[in-house]
Amino acid sequence: MTFSDETVMAYADGELDGATRAALEAAMLTDPDLAHRVAHHRELRGRLHAEFDPVLSAPIPERLLAAATGTRGQARTGNIIALQRTASRYWAWPQWGALAAGLIVGVLIAPLLRHAPAEGPLGIRDGRILASGALAHALSAQLASNQQADAAVYLGVSFVSRSGDYCRTFTLRDKSAVAGLACRERERWRLEALAATRPPGSGSGQYQPAASALPPGIEQAVDALIVGEPLDAQAEAAASANDWRH
């Protein structure tokens, strides 16, 4: 039995219906040339992905985030949000191999944004991704040096960034299982980085990530922003008492 190029192509693309697919798969067993044609098509797809996929895990320029959120005219070159950098770093872990690469940001951010604005941990305002609700409250009021081990939002390190703002790392201990870095901007907490604390599909509820174990991407983002040492307990309490202003 012979198969047209378009049929072989459709098979390689997963577009054949059951009967034709079964016939082609049976034929491939005894026809190395047919198998080669299929492999050739798939190889091309693989080469295209190898070429174009890296942009999926590249940092997203702020002007594009601003455009997506309807904030015009605030393109600021060189100021990128580290969301994707952190995700890609974490994604390099072997168990992430099966994750659909295009969904990294979607997987992490979209569910957090999708709540009602008052309830969700993140919101979009003025083209910024900002902490809201319980997350914003914890960032402002909760002290890493004095928090419950099972707090819904767990605070990590606090430090002063190169731009002079206070920044804090946090871990959400709900099923979203993300850790992040937020920096104070006026009266708000602006999200700077976000990464998953565990691979998808590893179950929810039972697993509690160790509070001290930030994903590598978040640690990397801290390293990129920090000036000097993290705040100690005394400095953290003083900063919080002053509402994170200098």
Next chain:
Amino acid sequence: MASPDLSAGLVSLLPRLRRFARALTRNPHDADDLVQLTLERALARAHQLRPDAALAGWVFGILRHAWIDELRTRARSERVFAPEESGQHVGDARQGEQVEMLAVQDAMARLPQEQRLAVALVLVEGLSYKEAAHVMEVPIGTLTSRLARGREALQAMLGES
């Protein structure tokens, strides 16, 4: 779709939109410009998005139109780019030149624009034939024939790896 939801959806799609644009346009800055224009148009036309429509397909369609507009504008202003539909560049993959890392992008850039779109939507973005045909506003048969020709041309230019 309310605007905050649409924005959240667009943010989620950003990595894929950037990849799609780069598959169409070699220059990364041009590709991001294309994405930015697409996002602005998507927000301006939010009322056109039917509640049951897939957001990705709708936004890819907007990006496709923005790209075609851009090519037309460029062709008019520079008179450098001939209309690519003829496919006249496809056969002249330069032999003997150094095979460098940009080979795949070079090859993509030589495809006629409709073939490049089909390849980008199906092979890079992973859309089904039906979805890709919808984005390109053509029947499935047209999509598959453009995809087949684009694929054949790419394979001829790239050879076996």
